[in-house]
Amino acid sequence: MNFNPDAFPTCARTVIEKQGVQGCPAGSQIGGGRGESANGESQEVLAFNTRVGRLPGVLVVLTASGMILEQTLERVANPYREDYRWALDEILPPTSVPPQERAGTTRFQLSFGATRQYRGRTIGFVETAAKSGDTLGFGLWSEFVTGQVLLPTARTPLAEPARTIFRWGSPNDQLFPPRRPDATPSH
16 A cells, blocks of 8 residues: 555644634545444544644544544554554543543544545555455554553455555454564464
């Protein structure tokens, strides 16, 4: 998979905080989906291309709760490079809000399907050379304040050609145990 953030306009977090998502430039929304809360309520999720310092990034906006998740788009670090190339690293600022009162989701689905004309051709925010039916692998590496580290992974076949390919939280997700740096891949 390849990401093309430089081909899309960006929207700053401050713009969304002050003006809402309608204040973002045309073409900066690069995806969308649904988030489900522990009580079963569902809400719209929107993704915007951004910059976080010098790094490309994604702003994930949970519209009903007003939450903005800021993520950097980075190359994966060792020991995960053998299986993965890219990471969306979520930045969680310190907060005084108790955990049980923080907005969040128990299930999340986000698709990056944006395309636009760039330098004379149609380009997607996320592109792949995989063919229909090829299996793509995704990982969600998490480190908690308790020191626990998890790497649930999902494998999904590419059902349609082109650019709507990155979906996390689909019914076909399969969870595997976290990969130890010295372990042989289990998938």
